[in-house]
Amino acid sequence: MLIVLESGGRIAAARGNRRNGVTTLENAIYSPCPVTSATGCPKKPSWSITAARVTQDPATRTVRFAGGRLQLFGIDLPLLPIFAISSGDGSAGGWLMPDISLSTKKGLEMAVPYHWKIAPNRDLTITPHLYTGVWPALEGKYRELNRIGAFQLGGFLTYGTIESADFAATDDEGRGLRAYFEANGRAQLDPVWSITGSLRAASDKTVTRRYDLTRDDRLRNVINAERISPNAYVSIAGWAFQGLRPEDEQKQIPIALPAIDARFRLDDPLLDGRIELQANSLSILRIDGQDTQRAFASARWDLRRLTRWGHELLLTGYARGDVYHTDESASTAVPVYRGTDGWHTRGIGALAADARWPLVGPAFGGIQRLTPRMQVVLTPPTQNLDIPNEDARSIDLEDSNLFALNRFPGYDRWEDGSRVTYGAEWALDRPNLSIVTNIGQSYRITRRQIFPEGTGLTDRISDIVGRTRVRYGRLIDLTHRFRLDKDNLGIRRNELDLTVGTDQTYAQIGYLRLDRNIDPLIEDLRDKEELRLAGRILFQRYWSIFGATVLDLTGEEEDPLTLSDGFTPIRHRLGIAYEDECLELGLSWRRDYERFGTFRKGSTFGLRLALKGFGR
Numbered sequence: 001m002l003i004v005l006e007s008g009g010r011i012a013a014a015r016g017n018r019r020n021g022v023t024t025l026e027n028a029i030y031s032p033c034p035v036t037s038a039t040g041c042p043k044k045p046s047w048s049i050t051a052a053r054v055t056q057d058p059a060t061r062t063v064r065f066a067g068g069r070l071q072l073f074g075i076d077l078p079l080l081p082i083f084a085i086s087s088g089d090g091s092a093g094g095w096l097m098p099d100i101s102l103s104t105k106k107g108l109e110m111a112v113p114y115h116w117k118i119a120p121n122r123d124l125t126i127t128p129h130l131y132t133g134v135w136p137a138l139e140g141k142y143r144e145l146n147r148i149g150a151f152q153l154g155g156f157l158t159y160g161t162i163e164s165a166d167f168a169a170t171d172d173e174g175r176g177l178r179a180y181f182e183a184n185g186r187a188q189l190d191p192v193w194s195i196t197g198s199l200r201a202a203s204d205k206t207v208t209r210r211y212d213l214t215r216d217d218r219l220r221n222v223i224n225a226e227r228i229s230p231n232a233y234v235s236i237a238g239w240a241f242q243g244l245r246p247e248d249e250q251k252q253i254p255i256a257l258p259a260i261d262a263r264f265r266l267d268d269p270l271l272d273g274r275i276e277l278q279a280n281s282l283s284i285l286r287i288d289g290q291d292t293q294r295a296f297a298s299a300r301w302d303l304r305r306l307t308r309w310g311h312e313l314l315l316t317g318y319a320r321g322d323v324y325h326t327d328e329s330a331s332t333a334v335p336v337y338r339g340t341d342g343w344h345t346r347g348i349g350a351l352a353a354d355a356r357w358p359l360v361g362p363a364f365g366g367i368q369r370l371t372p373r374m375q376v377v378l379t380p381p382t383q384n385l386d387i388p389n390e391d392a393r394s395i396d397l398e399d400s401n402l403f404a405l406n407r408f409p410g411y412d413r414w415e416d417g418s419r420v421t422y423g424a425e426w427a428l429d430r431p432n433l434s435i436v437t438n439i440g441q442s443y444r445i446t447r448r449q450i451f452p453e454g455t456g457l458t459d460r461i462s463d464i465v466g467r468t469r470v471r472y473g474r475l476i477d478l479t480h481r482f483r484l485d486k487d488n489l490g491i492r493r494n495e496l497d498l499t500v501g502t503d504q505t506y507a508q509i510g511y512l513r514l515d516r517n518i519d520p521l522i523e524d525l526r527d528k529e530e531l532r533l534a535g536r537i538l539f540q541r542y543w544s545i546f547g548a549t550v551l552d553l554t555g556e557e558e559d560p561l562t563l564s565d566g567f568t569p570i571r572h573r574l575g576i577a578y579e580d581e582c583l584e585l586g587l588s589w590r591r592d593y594e595r596f597g598t599f600r601k602g603s604t605f606g607l608r609l610a611l612k613g614f615g616r
Helices: none
Strands: 002-004 010-019 022-031 047-057 062-066 069-072 075-078 082-086 099-103 107-111 114-119 122-131 137-146 149-162 174-188 193-202 218-229 232-243 255-267 274-285 291-306 312-327 342-356 359-363 366-378 419-430 433-444 464-472 476-484 491-501 506-514 528-538 543-552 568-579 583-596 599-611
Touching: 010 047, 193 232
Parallel strands: none
Antiparallel strands: 002 010, 010 022, 022 047, 047 062, 047 069, 062 082, 069 075, 099 107, 099 599, 107 122, 114 122, 122 137, 137 149, 149 174, 174 193, 193 218, 218 232, 232 255, 255 274, 274 291, 291 312, 312 342, 342 366, 359 366, 366 419, 419 433, 433 464, 464 476, 476 491, 491 506, 506 528, 528 543, 543 568, 568 583, 583 599
């Protein structure tokens, strides 16, 4: 007998019977793997299940194996006395495949998930974690899909030693409960209104790293109600953060509540342009630190035209009015971010003209496009320094913001002073080859200066920025970004991302160096140098080796406050993997060099086994 399941697997048996729709097979074998090669020759499946009795129940959409054994590459492995899989495209309840790893901090770990299918739209997975080096842990995840949306809840709980994240600490903080919680979801209330949420919390700063829960150095929490229509957008949100870095002081981390943003797009009835109205309100609170409230309303008018000579012209008018209030500004460590206490108002206005002239023609066996570009922005002097800076700190001149109306990120700083920005873009398209490169610079007409030294925008003439991307078929993908000092052409930003190879065999190189000589006390603009390497080699049809490394090359020349000696490894990874149509098998080693006070991550060995064909 041969039965083909909806999920694609096949069951072959010596004999069987069907009663009341339930099929019972004896001396059966199941496998989702192909049993013939591409040329039609017989092929032994990578894995299969043999059982004395197999029962297929269409009512529960499950296949149950009694007295089964797992054959993996011809090796017999015992299974649970009763083992079940899904016969369709859904999921079946029961014990899932275990996850086995070995690490210097936790010892040997075995995680055995149990999946409970509560209903077609709800399930719960409970995962006990057993360790030889630390106390056991319990992890759970609940998921639900209902008529208005979907959400999931997850948690991790254990008991053990709590390492101190303080670099000066010599002893642990003691023992206690350690926990991690996460939840996210989305509810679509009607065609335009939706609510999205994401919540995460940890009991201490090192629990997420010790138990490999997340590598994020801060946990974001947000509840956001949105209204999205073709010409309007409204967002009412609240944000809170938990800092997991050693230097983070939780009482000084801001809470944004509420954060309101509303935008409306209108057609211009006179000149056929486009009008955008915006209203924004933000309240930033700190338990111990500066508090800031902000509200503004703005209007922007854009008119795009094509001249008969082929020029693309964009005219922009912008006006905005701000109201700010702040308290305890002296508690902010960086003076340029403080502003002054009390109420402040500010008016912003700008006129801009942006012109491009695409020149297209044949070249080098393909089509080239040369596009000179010039922008003029006129804006009067604007009050900036009395206003606190909460959302416009990480300013850095690059090709993506060179022609922006305001090159500060966020709203708390406005780039006043008129300027001229100029540059050009060149592109070449050939079969299997694409090259796009741009370069540009700006000249400030007035001498007003509000940018920190080293950002490339301090003087009247800015630094030179550009980007180049080269793609050759699917074999080579290269992106290079740079910023050159206007005075001596010194490299202030050098960023390279290169991928060479196919989907199965490839090498990746990532390099970043920021050498801007900015005041090291301004944490948001610290210099750094980093090298990332990764690769994968397919040395047989299904076998491959892979590896990756991240190196911190930052020295005292880039950052006088760095703890790196100029060649500090961050993370290494090395492994070997097997993957065919129905099986994934891998062994990996990862070494993390993180140091948080008394916490050291160390090495982790992982064994991965994924049997395809079990349904979801």
